[in-house]
Amino acid sequence: MKRLVPLVCSLLLSCTKPTTAPTTPVDAGEPVTSRGTEAAIPDAGSATPDAGTSATARTDAGTQGAPTARCSASDLSPEPKPTQPPVPEAVDSMRRRIMAAAVACDYEGLAALTREKGMAFKASFGDVTDVAGYWHELETSRGQPVLAQMVKLLNLPYARLGDLYVWPSVHRENATDADWKAVEAVYPPEQLAQMRQAGTGYLGLRLGILSNGHWQFALAGD
Template sequence: MRLTFALLAALALAGCGTGADDAAAPEPVTVTVTETQAETETAPPEPEVDCSTAGVRRTLPEQDLPDPVAEVRDAIFAAALACDYDELERLALELGDGFTFTYGGGTSAADHWRELEEAGTDGPMRVLVTILSLPYTRNETGSYAWPTAYQESPSQADWQALVDVGLHTQDEVDTMKEQGTGYLGYRTAITADGDWQFFVAGD
């Protein structure tokens, strides 16, 4: 009797334990894991400012010039072709005799040219390499000047050369001729001893 009761009690406890376990068992849960890749935001690159001489494949024709003039002309041409404003300013100030780059305000030729290039209007570097490739003239002080339209009485050929190389339109040339102002476009000059005097436009 005592054994039977003990056996029954054990079976009852086993049944209760099984029921408790079944009641407590959680239902299966399906977990979906989605792998996402975080996007890294990067600042857009600064826009590159193209030099107006980009793509220009121009060689400097030899001219019958004194060695100091030829050397400075070559150096100016190379620096302008590379849009090396600082080197151009160094060449402009090398002899310390003064240099004219504008008739307005401004203390730095390099900054002035850089601003014009970034504005994308005048393209002074392209103009500089172009006029140095044209024939030269001698001005009243004996300096070597480019282009030949920059003289007291330019010929029709001198004016036409500006149109042919794309520096000015025919209308612009005609206006300067009709107004009697002479050539007011970009011009440059180097003294016989190699001092770069100016690269400027206007009057």
């Protein structure tokens, strides 16, 4: 019996002795990850919506869709009245497109029309290089309904000055009472009366289109 005790103890120690499992070296260049717990990596091709952008894209010139903002011309019709006598096709095409862009409150579209022929355009007697920004400022900051004025004036009688077609017809020498009366649809009679009394002639907005369809100016003042 005394001989069995040491043998039993020896067997117990051999059963409970910890064993060290062999380890395989990990390549330092490979990241160690836990399977099943990796966070999903977004696909680079999927975009996350920017909190600062609108779900509705702004419409540029030539694109379809509803305008993103209102302006003074929003409630006017873009359909022009026939001119008497008829103007050249290129002139009428530009006139129609100016009206359509103005009613759509499309400042960039209007600016694109001024550059279409690659010729000079004048929007002010000052130094204006960004006509879209200039008209937008007149509308939103200065309270001048320049887009509505464009649409209304292009529906009035015009005057032909050589190769240039000018709206309204009152912007010419020896303008008649009928010429002045027509522009009352755009400007208050009192304001027009002051122009006549001062002898300055018509100083409101006027638009000029050359016979080749180039939009040459949209000017007010002197």
